[in-house]
Amino acid sequence: MSYRDIQCGLVTKEWIGKSIKLAGWVDRIREVGGVTFILLRDQTGISQLVCESTEMIELAHKLHHEDVISIDGTVRERKQKDKNESMETGEIEIPVSFLSVLNSCTKLPFQIQKSQEVDENLRMKYRYLDIRNPRMHNNFVVRHKLLQTTRNYFSDLGFLEIETPYLGKSTPEGARDFLVPSRINQGKYYALTQSPQLYKEMLMAGGVDKYFQICRCFRDEDFRLDRQPEFTQIDMEMAFVDEDDLHEVIEGLMKKVVKNCIGAEIETPFSVISYEDAMRTYGTDKPDLRFDLPIKTISQMFLNPEYKAFYIAASDRKTIAAINISKDIAQYSRKQSDQLIEQCKMDEVAFYFVKNKENGIGLNFLTQEDKKLIADELKSEPGDSIIFAIGSGYQVFEALGRARSVVGKEILNKNEELKNSFRFTWVNKFPLFLWNEDKNSLDSVQHPFTLPKMDQYIKNIDTEPLDIESCSSDLVLNGFELGSGGIRIVDAELQKQIFEKVGVSAQDIDEQFDYLFNALSSGAPPEAGFALGVDRIAMLLTHSASLRDVIAFPKNTRGASPLTKEPSEITKEQHKEVFGE
RNA sequence: GGGGUCGUGGUGUAGCGGUUUAACACGCCAGCCUGUCACGCUGGAGACCGGGAGUUCGAAUCUCCUCGAUCCCGCCA
Numbered sequence: 001m002s003y004r005d006i007q008c009g010l011v012t013k014e015w016i017g018k019s020i021k022l023a024g025w026v027d028r029i030r031e032v033g034g035v036t037f038i039l040l041r042d043q044t045g046i047s048q049l050v051c052e053s054t055e056m057i058e059l060a061h062k063l064h065h066e067d068v069i070s071i072d073g074t075v076r077e078r079k080q081k082d083k084n085e086s087m088e089t090g091e092i093e094i095p096v097s098f099l100s101v102l103n104s105c106t107k108l109p110f111q112i113q114k115s116q117e118v119d120e121n122l123r124m125k126y127r128y129l130d131i132r133n134p135r136m137h138n139n140f141v142v143r144h145k146l147l148q149t150t151r152n153y154f155s156d157l158g159f160l161e162i163e164t165p166y167l168g169k170s171t172p173e174g175a176r177d178f179l180v181p182s183r184i185n186q187g188k189y190y191a192l193t194q195s196p197q198l199y200k201e202m203l204m205a206g207g208v209d210k211y212f213q214i215c216r217c218f219r220d221e222d223f224r225l226d227r228q229p230e231f232t233q234i235d236m237e238m239a240f241v242d243e244d245d246l247h248e249v250i251e252g253l254m255k256k257v258v259k260n261c262i263g264a265e266i267e268t269p270f271s272v273i274s275y276e277d278a279m280r281t282y283g284t285d286k287p288d289l290r291f292d293l294p295i296k297t298i299s300q301m302f303l304n305p306e307y308k309a310f311y312i313a314a315s316d317r318k319t320i321a322a323i324n325i326s327k328d329i330a331q332y333s334r335k336q337s338d339q340l341i342e343q344c345k346m347d348e349v350a351f352y353f354v355k356n357k358e359n360g361i362g363l364n365f366l367t368q369e370d371k372k373l374i375a376d377e378l379k380s381e382p383g384d385s386i387i388f389a390i391g392s393g394y395q396v397f398e399a400l401g402r403a404r405s406v407v408g409k410e411i412l413n414k415n416e417e418l419k420n421s422f423r424f425t426w427v428n429k430f431p432l433f434l435w436n437e438d439k440n441s442l443d444s445v446q447h448p449f450t451l452p453k454m455d456q457y458i459k460n461i462d463t464e465p466l467d468i469e470s471c472s473s474d475l476v477l478n479g480f481e482l483g484s485g486g487i488r489i490v491d492a493e494l495q496k497q498i499f500e501k502v503g504v505s506a507q508d509i510d511e512q513f514d515y516l517f518n519a520l521s522s523g524a525p526p527e528a529g530f531a532l533g534v535d536r537i538a539m540l541l542t543h544s545a546s547l548r549d550v551i552a553f554p555k556n557t558r559g560a561s562p563l564t565k566e567p568s569e570i571t572k573e574q575h576k577e578v579f580g581e
Numbered sequence: 582g583g584g585g586u587c588g589u590g591g592u593g594u595a596g597c598g599g600u601u602u603a604a605c606a607c608g609c610c611a612g613c614c615u616g617u618c619a620c621g622c623u624g625g626a627g628a629c630c631g632g633g634a635g636u637u638c639g640a641a642u643c644u645c646c647u648c649g650a651u652c653c654c655g656c657c658a
Contacts, residue, residue, distance in 0.1 A: 032621085033614030048618075065608085084618055093616095110592050111608060113619080117593060121650060175657050195658080221657040233658095342585095343653090446658080474658085484658060533658080557651065 003070050003102075009045020011089050015075040022047060022094065023070040023102065025132065026063050027112075036060040038096075040069070043137055048084075048093045049073065059099050066105035066112065066132075072098035120548065125562040127553060139550045142261045143538040147214055149260045150234050153253050159210040159236065164199035166192055166216065172508050173448055175219040178229070181578040192218035192230075195531060197449060198516060200237040201488060205524040212236040214534065222557075225546040226480060226536055229559045234483075237529030243471060243487060246528045247426065250475060250483075253532075258422060261541050266422055270475075274429040279394050280321075283401015285430075288479030289423040291408045295400045297321045301374055307365055310390070319396045320388065322374075324356075325407050327383035337385070344402040349391035351399070356384045363388070405479065420543060428473035432457070433465050433501065441503035446472045448498050451487040465501065475532065477540055485530030492520040 005020040027041035036051040038060055049071060051060040063069065073094040084090030109126050110118045115133045123130040130136060151161065170177045170191035177191035193199075195217050203211045213235045223229060234253075238245065251268040258266050271289070278287050281294050299320040302310040314320055325332075332340065337353040344351065354362035360371035361380070380386055387403050389396045412419040432452045433442040442465060444450065451471040460467045472486025489495045495517065499509045538550035548554035555561055575581075 028618080028620095030617050030620055031614080032617050035615050035617080037617055037620085039618080050616085052615090079616080082616060082618090087618075090618085108591075108608080114592070114607075119588095119592085119650075122592085217658095219657060222655085224657090225652075227657070346654090481658065531658080558649095 007044040008040050008042045008047040009088055011047045011075060011092055011094070013077070013091055016077050016092060017075065019072070019074045020094070021070060021072055022049075023068070026065055026067045026069060026105075029060065029063055029065070031057075031061065038063065038069075040071070041132075041134075045088050045134075047089045048087075050093050050095045051099075052095055056096050056099060060096075063101070064105050066108060066129075067101055068103040068105075069099060069101050071096045071100075120546075121556055121562050124548075124554065124556060127563045131552065136549065139538065139542045139544060140552065142542050143534070143550055145261045146257055146534065146538055146541065149257050150212075150214060150253065153256050154210075154212040154236065157210065157249065159212040159238075160208060161213055162203060162208065162211050163213060164193070164196040164203075164215065166218075168193040168199075169512075171512055172504055173444070173502065175221050178218045178220045183578045186578070186580050194219050195233065196235050197447065197531075200235060200529060201449065201516065201524070201527070202519055204237055204239050204488075204527040205519040205522060207525075208239075210236070210238045211529075220559075223555065223559060224557075225548075226539070228535065228547055228551065229555055231547070232534035234532040234534055235529070236531070237488075237527055239525040239527045241526075241528050243428075243473065243528060246485065246530055247473070250485075250530055250532070251424075254424060254475075257537065258541070264422065266424065270424040270426050272426040272428055272473075275427055275431065276429065278427050279397050283394075283397040283399070283404055284479075285427055285474065286476045286479055286481045287401075287425070287427075288405060288408055289425055290418055290421055290478055291411045293323065293325075293404050293408055293411070295321050295323050295397055295404065296378055298374055298377055301370060301377070304367075304370070310363075310365075313390045318390055318392055320390050321396045321400055322378055322386050322388045323400045323403055323407075324378040324380040325385045325387070327381070327385070329407060330385070330410050331383075332385050340403060340406060341387070343406055344387075344389075344399045346391070346395055346399045349389050349395050349399040352388040352390075354386050354388065356380045356382050356386055358382050361386060422540070423478060425476050426473045427476055429469045430472055430474070431466060432468040432470040435466060439503060442466075442501050444498070444502050446470060446484060446486065448502050448504070449488050449495070451489050452498075461497075461501070471528075475530075477537075480536050480540060481533075482536055482540075483530055483532035485528065487526070487528045490520050490524045490526055492517040495520060 003021065004023040006015065006022070008022060008024045011020070011022070022040055024040040024042040027039040027046055030037040034057075036057050038049040038051065039046050040049055051057045071094070073096045075092050075094050078091060078093050108129065109122060110129070112129060112132045115123055115130045116135060155161070167180060167190040170179065170189060175194050177194065180190040180192065182188045182190060196213060196215055200211055215233050215235050216230055217233050218230050220229065221227070236249070238249070247269065251270055255266055255268050258264050273287070275285055278285050280297060281287070283295055297319060299314040299318070302314040302320055305311050310320060332353070341351045341353055352363065356362070356375060360366075360368060361375055363371070366374070378386060387400060389400050391399065430445050432445060432450065434445050436443040453469045453471060456468045470486065472484060474484040475482045489498065496509060499513070500506070535547045535550055538544075539547050542550060544550055553561065553563065560567060
């Protein structure tokens with residue numbers, strides 16, 4: 001005996017007149033008097049059951065929400081006036097001739113239909129209930145399609161899916177490792193892999209031409225709405241290719257993914273912006289290009305000694321930049337502008353929030369001519385608001401970039417179509433290094449296996465290392481970094497030099513990475529690769545507010561699961577077994 | 582490590598100008614209703630207001646501490 005002939009969401013007109021069994025969860029019960037409607041739900045959707053006989057109405061009366069029931073009935077077309085156009089199965093209904101409760105639901109901590117509004121920790125504690133919400137189901141459907149599309153895409157292009165270890169080795173660079181003690185080798189530890197980076201380089205050295213993997217990665221850092229302790233990457237690497245080949249493959253993937261997951265078309269190739277332009281124009285290396293709202297550098301317009309503080313700043317190699325907020329987007333009271341500034345503030349950046357009035361920009365020390373010049377440069381109209389910021393380096397831009405994203409959210413909230421659009425962009429020409437004040441040494445901007453632009457490297461490595469760019473790029477979508485990658489170093493000597501430059505000790509270089517140097521100097525081919533965050537892609541495709549909504553069993557911001565209650569203490573015996581004491 | 586916000590029946594919120602039977606919506610329970618579709622109507626149960634201390638005649642409300650959640654910076658691809 002089977003429980004059902006078809007799933008609830010799939011009972012359409014073709015089934016009219018057929019006698020069927022259905023099974024699912026009681027979503028809603030409507031007792032109208034003399035007739036009772038039951039909405040029966042499963043993963044595919046909802047069908048309306050009708051109880052008309054006294055016997056069935058009495059049975060239905062005893063049901064609770066989320067009881068699991070099975071029914072028999074003959075599908076019939078609804079009367080014209082009773083059809084429900086907003087329902088997939090709204091043309092039919094199923095009068096119930098037999099009803100049995102397979103399992104009952106006696107207590108619900110929250111309503112399934114409203115689970116999205118419930119405190120997230122409660123949702124996580126009762127994750128199995130949260131997952132019953134169709135919205136969550138859809139998220140998993142989209143995620144499934146994303147993974148399927150990825151596998152098919154790479155497989156069709158001749159990539160091999162190869163798994164690499166999760167139990168790996170702790171290394172000195174990168175994020176903090178999750179450590180796993182080894183029972184057999186007491187006092188020694190595995191590290192859960194932060195990424196398969198080095199393994200895939202070994203695969204290339206092993207003559208694997210094209211590799212990909214959908215792979216879990218682990219990082220023991222602080223968590224955010226777009227960061228989980230374990231997350232999934234689409235990892236890939238190719239031999240004998242350059243950056244253009246790489247971009248083409250990734251663009252092709254994203255095009256298919258968006259198409260297959262949500263049926264939308266995106267334009268390729270994606271736009272490209274340099275790191276420096278992104279920072280100067282948007283104040284971030286992951287700009288949201290769904291809205292424009294550019295930052296303009298206008299230091300040169302204040303080179304007039306009359307302009308006091310602004311003049312001093314401009315002539316002291318500080319940057320004066322500004323962003324114009326059209327009156328059509330928002331008009332700010334004093335309180336609101338203070339709040340906005342508060343959200344943007346950074347150490348050592350000064351802000352001036354001024355209105356552009358009929359008589360010009362509200363910086364009264366400016367000459368009328370300069371007011372006009374600046375307004376023109378900012379494309380500012382009377383009634384608009386302008387935020388000026390003064391500071392050093394990229395800080396000014398970052399501060400204004402925060403203002404830009406706050407204001408941008410307003411724009412998006414007013415325009416649903418814009419909000420749901422997808423604006424991909426590449427960000428390239430990243431610096432190879434940045435200066436780490438705390439360590440008093442250089443750090444890799446991406447990771448230390450990234451190839452520098454060699455002409456710049458040779459010229460500047462000993463004098464201006466911060467001027468060297470790397471052969472790498474990020475893929476950015478709607479203000480989120482989806483992934484990054486580029487060309488790898490395959491010259492063992494160069495790799496050693498880079499390690500030295502970023503402060504990895506000579507001893508660590510020899511001990512931790514000897515296998516890498518051996519592999520590189522054993523005929524490793526030129527190679528490039530990329531890694532994409534599955535969770536973030538799924539989050540954006542489903543317009544979810546958080547990564548947690550596209551992960552079946554996520555952790556909270558403390559890295560804990562309210563459902564299964566890890567992390568947990570271990571027994572004395574377990575402790576003794578792995579630590580000896 | 583730092584900063585912001587929040588914590589009130591099962592859920593989501595209001596109350597926070599100090600004295601209330603602590604309110605509302607949804608849910609739950611009982612009843613009514615012959616075509617609902619977020620059904621409707623009537624009635625009922627259910628909260629010592631995260632925890633602790635303090636101020637006060639009197640605290641959900643004010644102060645301090647603490648715990649938890651969440652967002653951001655740091656950190657992290």
